[in-house]
Amino acid sequence: MKEKTLSSAEIRGSERTALSVENLEIGYRASRGIVHAVRGVSFDLLEGESLALIGESGSGKTTMGLSLVRLLPTSAKVFSGKIIFKDDTGRQLDVLNLEKEGLRRFRWEQCAMVFQSALNALNPVLRVRDHFLDTYKSHASSGRVDEKKVIERAKEVLRFVQLDPDRVLNSFPHELSGGMRQRVMIALGLLLNPKVIILDEPTTALDVITQRAIIDVIRRLKQEHEFAMIFISHDLSLAAELADRVATMYAGRVIEIGNVEDVFYKPCHPYTVGLLRAVPTLEGGRKDLISIPGSPPDLIDMPSGCKFHPRCPYATQQCMEEEPPLIDVGNNHGAACWHWQRVIQDWEAGKDAYERDSD
Numbered sequence: 001m002k003e004k005t006l007s008s009a010e011i012r013g014s015e016r017t018a019l020s021v022e023n024l025e026i027g028y029r030a031s032r033g034i035v036h037a038v039r040g041v042s043f044d045l046l047e048g049e050s051l052a053l054i055g056e057s058g059s060g061k062t063t064m065g066l067s068l069v070r071l072l073p074t075s076a077k078v079f080s081g082k083i084i085f086k087d088d089t090g091r092q093l094d095v096l097n098l099e100k101e102g103l104r105r106f107r108w109e110q111c112a113m114v115f116q117s118a119l120n121a122l123n124p125v126l127r128v129r130d131h132f133l134d135t136y137k138s139h140a141s142s143g144r145v146d147e148k149k150v151i152e153r154a155k156e157v158l159r160f161v162q163l164d165p166d167r168v169l170n171s172f173p174h175e176l177s178g179g180m181r182q183r184v185m186i187a188l189g190l191l192l193n194p195k196v197i198i199l200d201e202p203t204t205a206l207d208v209i210t211q212r213a214i215i216d217v218i219r220r221l222k223q224e225h226e227f228a229m230i231f232i233s234h235d236l237s238l239a240a241e242l243a244d245r246v247a248t249m250y251a252g253r254v255i256e257i258g259n260v261e262d263v264f265y266k267p268c269h270p271y272t273v274g275l276l277r278a279v280p281t282l283e284g285g286r287k288d289l290i291s292i293p294g295s296p297p298d299l300i301d302m303p304s305g306c307k308f309h310p311r312c313p314y315a316t317q318q319c320m321e322e323e324p325p326l327i328d329v330g331n332n333h334g335a336a337c338w339h340w341q342r343v344i345q346d347w348e349a350g351k352d353a354y355e356r357d358s359d
């Protein structure tokens with residue numbers, strides 16, 4: 001049977017699209033060859049929607065995020081693809097071809113990224129208030145800077161992330177805890193009221209209580225504001241809690257995408273199943289935890305066919321020969337697996353392919 005492939009329009013076509021990524025290919029130059037970090041990624045982000053990019057370390061999530069704000073390191077090259085952003089006036093911006101001035105305004109004002117390394121991203125010799133003033137001066141499109149107004153706005157966003165503005169604005173970064181610095185970074189991201197905010201591992205490296213506080217801030221962002229969000233995480237529980245949609249990445253590709261309920265409760269790709277099996281549940285869940293055997297592929301010299309086949313309990317000859325497209329499994333849910341029907345049947349029957357094969 002010929003499977004129907006999920007087109008990028010079906011992945012989420014809508015006039016309410018805030019950001020559209022089409023067939024993006026990105027590689028890094030390395031001494032051994034090209035690291036194929038992002039391979040043919042397409043998705044749309046709707047206005048006000050939150051999309052989680054999940055996957056193991058090295059699957060290309062951060063590269064994907066950095067490309068959206070054109071902050072890739074110089075060793076990276078975008079081989080092909082498009083990133084289209086719709087601004088507030090409905091104008092479409094071709095992000096990969098923005099000139100210097102357009103790019104300056106696009107970053108922070110339209111699309112802000114809060115980095116994984118947020119804890120070290122603040123300049124240690126600048127007080128927090130100067131970070132807000134500098135960000136405003138370098139990125140706001142409105143000509144003259146009214147410092148009083150900027151500080152008023154800074155106070156507003158700091159209060160939103162539940163920090164005391166009077167204390168924090170006059171502090172140097174080292175005077176703040178890790179969780180407070182993370183919140184300052186989120187507040188900076190909100191300063192110019194962007195339409196899209198990208199959060200890269202927003203809770204990694206924070207203790208559990210602080211993680212909870214950050215999750216609450218992100219949830220309020222989602223509920224009370226119109227931000228569209230992309231958050232990058234290897235923490236599936238964070239994705240389950242905060243995302244409307246989930247995209248699983250493996251070896252630089254989106255191998256499953258759909259509504260959070262579909263991807264987490266009806267996974268159709270064996271890799272997503274493997275990730276879900278590795279999440280501990282309170283009640284001890286589906287038997288013992290089993291991690292995915294093997295390790296992610298070498299992105300310079302990848303396996304033939306489906307890049308997951310060497311680790312996959314469902315792999316057949318076809319998987320070794322042909323890389324599956326993102327197949328339409330219904331309800332705007334796509335999975336790049338030739339055997340998705342067996343995968344979902346086994347999942348629904350509580351059968352564990354990983355366990356069965358390791359017997």
Ligand SMILES: Nc1ncnc2c1ncn2[C@@H]1O[C@H](COP(=O)(O)OP(=O)(O)OP(=O)(O)O)[C@@H](O)[C@H]1O
Pocket residue numbers: 028029030035036037055056057058059060061062063064073075234299
């Ligand atoms: N500056 C770079 N030069 C060469 N290769 C790089 C560079 N940055 C990332 N890579 C490689 O690109 C691939 C994708 O990395 P990326 O950081 O995007 O993945 P990730 O899923 O975000 O992982 P993590 O959660 O560890 O950040 C990896 O193989 C990584 O080693």
